[in-house]
Amino acid sequence: xxxxxxxxxxxxxxxxxxxxPVELKLDRDLWPAMLxxxxxxxxxxxxxxxxxxxxxxxxxxxxxxxxxxxFLYCL
Amino acid sequence: xxxxxxxxxxxxxxxxxxxxxxxxxxxQGAVFGWIxxxxxxxxxxxxxxxxxxxxxxxxxxxxxPARGFEGWSRRIxxxxxxxxxxxxxxxxxxPADVAAPTxxxxxxxxxxxxxxxxxxxxxxxxxxxxxxxxxxEGMAQKEVAEALGISVAAVKLRVxxxxxxxxxxxxxxxxxx
Numbered sequence: 001x002x003x004x005x006x007x008x009x010x011x012x013x014x015x016x017x018x019x020x021p022v023e024l025k026l027d028r029d030l031w032p033a034m035l036x037x038x039x040x041x042x043x044x045x046x047x048x049x050x051x052x053x054x055x056x057x058x059x060x061x062x063x064x065x066x067x068x069x070x071f072l073y074c075l
Numbered sequence: 076x077x078x079x080x081x082x083x084x085x086x087x088x089x090x091x092x093x094x095x096x097x098x099x100x101x102x103q104g105a106v107f108g109w110i111x112x113x114x115x116x117x118x119x120x121x122x123x124x125x126x127x128x129x130x131x132x133x134x135x136x137x138x139x140p141a142r143g144f145e146g147w148s149r150r151i152x153x154x155x156x157x158x159x160x161x162x163x164x165x166x167x168x169x170p171a172d173v174a175a176p177t178x179x180x181x182x183x184x185x186x187x188x189x190x191x192x193x194x195x196x197x198x199x200x201x202x203x204x205x206x207x208x209x210x211x212e213g214m215a216q217k218e219v220a221e222a223l224g225i226s227v228a229a230v231k232l233r234v235x236x237x238x239x240x241x242x243x244x245x246x247x248x249x250x251x252x
Contacts, residue, residue: 011238011252012210014245018191019211022115026107030124031099037125038132 084140095135098144099128105145106152109222112212113156113204123159127152146221153204153222160200187250194244198237205233206241 061068086094106127111120130151131138138147195203201223208219209230216234220227245252 007242007252008238011242011245014187014191014252015195015206015210015241018188019115019195019207021212022111024108024111024117026104026121026124029100030103030107030121031096033121034099034125034128037129041129 081140084138084144087135087144088138088140090135095132098131102144102148103128106148109149110152110156113153113207114159119159123152123155126159127155130155149222150224153224157200157204160203190248190250191241191245194241194248197244198240202233202237202240205230206237209234210238 057071061071083094083097087098103124107120107124110123110127111117114120114123127148131148134151138144195206198206205219205223208214208222209216216227216230220230223230225233242252
């Protein structure tokens with residue numbers, strides 16, 4: 001039709017030639033890997049109440065420094 | 076456990092792990108295939124399939140059963156693939172085992188193919204994804220728009236910009252498409 005459209009088609013052809021569509025089927029069940037992934041993530045995730053407890057203890061130690069030895073003794 | 080699709084979707088939304096397993100087993104192949112089309116690397120596609128389903132598992136409460144699982148999972152998979160593409164650096168070469176053997180147009184030399192592939196890899200991830208799906212995979216723009224969560228007009232713009240940048244890059248290398 002016009003040169004611009006021809007050029008666009010040519011460029012699209014270049015891209016399709018350089019990167020042909022990928023056709024590959026998944027050849028294994030990923031569920032066992034998914035279970036491992038979920039376990040790993042759960043193991044590395046610190047529950048919110050642990051953060052809250054840590055923050056509370058730090059706050060308490062900042063407000064009442066004299067309580068620090070008591071905490072250390074309880075550990 | 077009932078295996079009726081709608082009930083599985085509702086159970087998944089309410090946090091049922093059994094329902095998540097059913098959906099995983101049913102959709103893992105499709106999600107893998109979708110990601111592979113974008114990232115073109117089978118090992119990365121497997122990792123990203125797991126990443127996608129982890130995100131899906133975490134976001135179960137936000138899932139709307141009425142809208143179906145496939146489109147939602149595809150959107151999440153696209154975002155996971157985009158994140159991966161943004162993280163990846165200095166990896167221009169494509170895995171040799173992925174690209175289907177092409178008979179090839181004799182007018183397009185091996186050097187042009189290689190330079191075009193390298194120039195394509197240099198595009199910004201969001202442009203590359205749109206161009207991959209629309210130009211290489213030949214998907215309808217509406218389908219691309221749904222997967223990317225953008226409008227059809229935005230898809231057209233991204234593909235246009237991708238091709239314009241690609242042309243400029245190739246011209247700088249002495250290739251005039």
